[in-house]
């Protein structure tokens with residue numbers, strides 16, 4: 001396939017980015033790899049600094065038309081570039097990365113709007129430094145737990161957040177990043193919250209504890225972090241349950257938390273239904289159906305009582321993909337995974353609907369329809385008792 005001819009319909013800057021990207025894919029050695037990586041990094045940084053997300057997006061779209069693996073590859077390069085940077089500290093080269101510490105939060109009541117005091121933020125930072133980060137790093141964090149809707153929507157915004165926080169981390173003057181304002185959703189029972197921070201160290205020095213001590217397993221850091229942060233979170237999020245995920249670089253952390261939320265959606269729904277409707281063990285049952293237009297976009301899980309056909313609640317298990325094929329794994333594997341989680345939540349009877357259903361939603365309210373045990377997608381009909389149960393935590 002001829003790919004060297006620049007596409008005249010594309011802007012020059014996009015063609016230039018594609019040209020360097022394609023040259024990088026023809027590299028024959030690590031030596032060349034590093035050269036092209038630096039070239040790409042420089043060019044991407046230039047576009048990020050100028051807020052030219054359109055140039056990058058156009059290059060990604062163009063690649064995706066021909067080769068989704070290449071689009072994924074460039075996408076990862078762009079992500080890597082916007083979550084790390086080098087900066088000068090007293091004429092020494094330093095590096096900084098954007099990290100988030102993600103928390104899955106759920107409650108039977110309403111998710112509280114949390115205010116983080118300086119004292120609580122200091123506790124978070126202290127625990128991070130003791131359990132996850134390398135001993136001598138510097139860091140600056142956004143003084144609140146933010147939801148995904150409040151976080152950057154573009155590569156250049158992500159890069160700007162890092163820039164500001166990284167400068168603050170090393171003691172330079174920079175404004176605090178501005179979060180995107182969103183209306184609080186009163187019905188939200190399950191969500192993720194992120195503590196976003198830049199962590200800086202002299203170039204080549206470790207950022208994470210497991211880099212500083214290669215014998216330290218990441219799982220050990222995860223469990224000590226989880227245990228140590230729990231009392232701080234309990235104080236901040238009264239009436240909520242939560243999981244603290246291990247802090248990671250920005251994009252991996254978001255991906256990890258979105259995957260984790262699929263599980264929390266099921267756990268929280270079954271806990272809530274069991275307690276609100278006073279269900280006996282084994283009474284709550286579920287039906288799983290794969291849903292999508294051409295390929296599976298998501299799995300819909302309809303919940304029902306005993307042998308009844310009415311779907312009383314539904315949760316969605318999204319399938320994540322960027323440009324290429326969806327995540328590895330067949331429909332059977334995913335349905336097994338979902339069924340295993342349901343079983344852990346005391347939902348023993350799980351019906352699996354074969355094939356892929358069309359993603360139907362309600363004509364009136366737009367709500368997604370969920371499978372009943374006969375394999376039809378129907379409207380959720382939450383029993384009256386559920387509305388009478390207390391919705392707010394006092």
Ligand SMILES: [Zn+2]
Pocket residue numbers: 362363364365366367379
């Ligand atoms: Zn409706």
